[in-house]
Amino acid sequence: MAATTKPRSSYDIVITSLEQNVWDDIRAHLVRTLTRIELEQLNEPTFFLLHQLVANMVNTLHYNVFKQIVRTDFGLSDSNNDADLNVLFNSELADHGDKNIAKFCELNEQHIALTFYEAGDNIVSITAPKFCQDAVQLSRKMIQTLGYKLQKLELADDTKFYTAKLVMHQAHRHPSVQSEMITQQNERSSLEQIFSQLSYGIVCFTGIGGIQAISPSLLSLLGLRVNKTAYETFARSISIQFYNEVIWGMALESPNGKFENYRVRVKTSKSNEESILFNVSGFRDGNAFIHTLWQKISLDGGNTNSLSEGDLLNEAKVHNITRNYVPQLVEKKAREVVRLGSNLLKNEECYIAVLFCDIVGFTRFVEQNESEESVIHILNSVLRRISLSVKKYGGFIDKFMGDCIMVLFRSPLDAVIAALEMQKHSHDINLLRERAELDKLQLRIGIHWGKVIIGNVGTPERLDWTTIGDVVNTASRIEKNCQPDGVLISEKMHEAIEFTGEMNFRCGDTFYISVKGKKDKLAVCYAYSND
Numbered sequence: 001m002a003a004t005t006k007p008r009s010s011y012d013i014v015i016t017s018l019e020q021n022v023w024d025d026i027r028a029h030l031v032r033t034l035t036r037i038e039l040e041q042l043n044e045p046t047f048f049l050l051h052q053l054v055a056n057m058v059n060t061l062h063y064n065v066f067k068q069i070v071r072t073d074f075g076l077s078d079s080n081n082d083a084d085l086n087v088l089f090n091s092e093l094a095d096h097g098d099k100n101i102a103k104f105c106e107l108n109e110q111h112i113a114l115t116f117y118e119a120g121d122n123i124v125s126i127t128a129p130k131f132c133q134d135a136v137q138l139s140r141k142m143i144q145t146l147g148y149k150l151q152k153l154e155l156a157d158d159t160k161f162y163t164a165k166l167v168m169h170q171a172h173r174h175p176s177v178q179s180e181m182i183t184q185q186n187e188r189s190s191l192e193q194i195f196s197q198l199s200y201g202i203v204c205f206t207g208i209g210g211i212q213a214i215s216p217s218l219l220s221l222l223g224l225r226v227n228k229t230a231y232e233t234f235a236r237s238i239s240i241q242f243y244n245e246v247i248w249g250m251a252l253e254s255p256n257g258k259f260e261n262y263r264v265r266v267k268t269s270k271s272n273e274e275s276i277l278f279n280v281s282g283f284r285d286g287n288a289f290i291h292t293l294w295q296k297i298s299l300d301g302g303n304t305n306s307l308s309e310g311d312l313l314n315e316a317k318v319h320n321i322t323r324n325y326v327p328q329l330v331e332k333k334a335r336e337v338v339r340l341g342s343n344l345l346k347n348e349e350c351y352i353a354v355l356f357c358d359i360v361g362f363t364r365f366v367e368q369n370e371s372e373e374s375v376i377h378i379l380n381s382v383l384r385r386i387s388l389s390v391k392k393y394g395g396f397i398d399k400f401m402g403d404c405i406m407v408l409f410r411s412p413l414d415a416v417i418a419a420l421e422m423q424k425h426s427h428d429i430n431l432l433r434e435r436a437e438l439d440k441l442q443l444r445i446g447i448h449w450g451k452v453i454i455g456n457v458g459t460p461e462r463l464d465w466t467t468i469g470d471v472v473n474t475a476s477r478i479e480k481n482c483q484p485d486g487v488l489i490s491e492k493m494h495e496a497i498e499f500t501g502e503m504n505f506r507c508g509d510t511f512y513i514s515v516k517g518k519k520d521k522l523a524v525c526y527a528y529s530n531d
Contacts, residue, residue: 015112017102018058021350023336024410026050029116033123037168042146049142050114050124056135057112057128062101063089064131065110069101097347117165125153125165133162200295203234207288209247211235218294222276223268237267241310246280247290258283263297263310329396329408329454330465345465347455353415353447353493354472355395355407356479357386357422360442362403379403382441385425393418398467406476408467412449412496416505419445419487420529426485444486446479449493477515478524491523505530 012029015022027047034043066089092100105111113127126136136150143150143166153163182190194200201218205211214234216226222237224230242264249259260281268274282292333345359365359382366375383405390397390407393414398406409415426443433440450471457464474490482488491510497503506528512521 012116013114015054015058015114016061016105016110017098017349018055019098019102019347019349021348022054023051026054026114029114030124033116033118036118037121037123039168045142045146046123046148049139049146049148052139052142053126053136054112054114056138057126057132060132060135061105061110061112061129062098064129065105065108066092066101069104099349121168123148123166123168125163127161127163129160130162136164198295200293203292203294205247205290205292207284207290209235209243212289215294221296222266234266239265242280245310246282329398332396333465345456347453349451349453350410351450351496352452352454352467352471353409353412353449353496354452354467354475355409355415355419355445355447356476357405357407357419357443357445358479359403360444360484362441365439365441378441382426382429382443385429386422386443389418389421389425392421399464406467406472408454412447412493413500413502413504415447415449416487416489416493416497416527419447420505420527423485423487424529442484444479444482444484444488446475446477446482446488447493448475448478448490449496450474473517474515474522478513478522481513481524483526487527488524489527491525494525 013022013025027043030047030050031040031043034040034046039046067085070085070088110129112132115125115127117123117125128135140150147169149167149169150164151167153165199217199221201215201221202213203211203215203218204213211231211234214231219226219230219234222234224233242262246259246262246264258281262280263277264280265275265277268276277297278294279297280292280294282290284290330345337345359379362379383400386405387397389395393409394411395407395409395415395418398408407415407418409418422445423443426441430440430442448471450469452467452469452471454465454467457466457468478488478490489507494507508526508528510523510525512523515522
C-alpha cells in the first residue's frame, strides 16, 4: 500500500495500561464515528472488538517490555526458558499489577494508540509497536463477522510502529436480508440441532416423583452408566428442595401446569464434592406425568458453586431488593465487565472529582428532635434531593455514611454544577421548614480533583469496589472546612475546570486551609451560582 499520513496530527487516545480509565473515551469517540457513517447498531459489538484488540495488544506489549527489562537488568539471554519468564511476569503482575511495566512504557514511548476518523468509511486507526502485530490476528474472526477490514498502513516516517485502520466493507454497508416465515418442518429440524448442540436432556417424572424415563446423554454427563440402576442414583442425587418445590408443587397444580427456569444441582458419580448445576423447565400432562427439559449451566472457569438452587423468579425478586444497596458505579462497571467477557472488577486508575456532602449539626438535630420528627424520613428526604442532582449530572454515589454522602464525577465541571444545585434544593427545603417553625438543615459540600485508584478493598466474603487515595481524604477535609450552605472547591478543581474553558459559575477569592496530614496549606475557594 502506498505511503500515507496519519488522519490527524496527534493520537486521540494513548494507552499503556489496561488499568487506565480509557474505555469511556473510546466509547464516546466510537459512537460519534459510527453515528456519522450510520452504523449505530454496531456500537456495542464494535466497542467489544476494540476492547479485545486493545487488551490483546497491551498484554503483548507488557510481556515484551517485561522481557526487555529482565534481560537488561538480570542479563538473561534469549536462550532462557520462556516458562521461567512467564513465572516472573505473572509474579510481577500479581505483586504490583501492571503499574511498573506501564511506567516503563510511558518513559520509553511504548504504547497503543487509537485515532478516530472524521470522514469516509474509516473508523479508527490503531498504532502499536511492531511486535504487537500478531496480537491483532486473535480478533480476525470477529473483524470479519462484523463486516470490517483491518488494512495495514505503510507510514514513511514510522519504522518501529505497526499501524492499521479499521474500515467498513462496502459489501456489508447495506446487506440485503430476505425475511421469511420458518416452516414446521424446518422448525423441527432446527429444534433437533439446538437440542443436540446445547446438550439438552429430558427427564420424565411420575406424579409422585419416580423417574419414568431419562435421556442417556444426561446420565453420561453425570458419569453414570446407562442402565436402570442409574435411574435411582440420579433420583437420589437431586436435592429434596427440587422435589418439594417442583414435583410436589406441580401435584397441586391443575392439569397442564408448567414451570420455567428452575436451577437444580445434581451430584456426579465422581465425588460427593462435585456437582453440576442445571436449568430445568417443564409441564404436567393430563396423566399427571411431569415432562422436564434440562440444560447444564456453564460459566467461565466452570465454577457454578456461587449460584444457588431454586426459582429464578425468586432470585430476580431478591436482586430487585438488594440492587439498591449496591453502589451505582459497581453495578455499571460489573455490567460492562460481563459484556466484555470478563468476570472480575479490576483496579482502575483515573482522574476523578470526589465530592463530600454533609448535613450540618445533624447529630445534635437527632438528639433534640427524635421524639418529634421521623429522623430517617427527614434524612432520606434530604438525601433524595441530593441523589437527584447526582444522577442529573452523571455522578455516582460511592457510599452513604450516616448523614454524609460521597460522590464521584468524571467531569470536574459537572461536580460543581451538581453541588450548586444541591445547595439550591437545600435552600428550598429550609424555606418550607422555616414556615413550619422547624430547625434548618444546612449542607456543607467539599470537592477535590486528582488521580485515584478505584479498586477492590476487603475480603472475598465482603468486598467494596471503592475509591482510594489522597484525593478522597483531601476532599473530606475540604468539606469539614466548608461554611454551611457553601460549596468549597480546591484550586486543583478550579484549574481542571478552567482548562476545559467551560467555567459557568463564579469563584470567590482563593484562601488557604490547614489539612490534617499535609505539611503545606491547601488553596481553596468558594463556588457560587451565576443565577
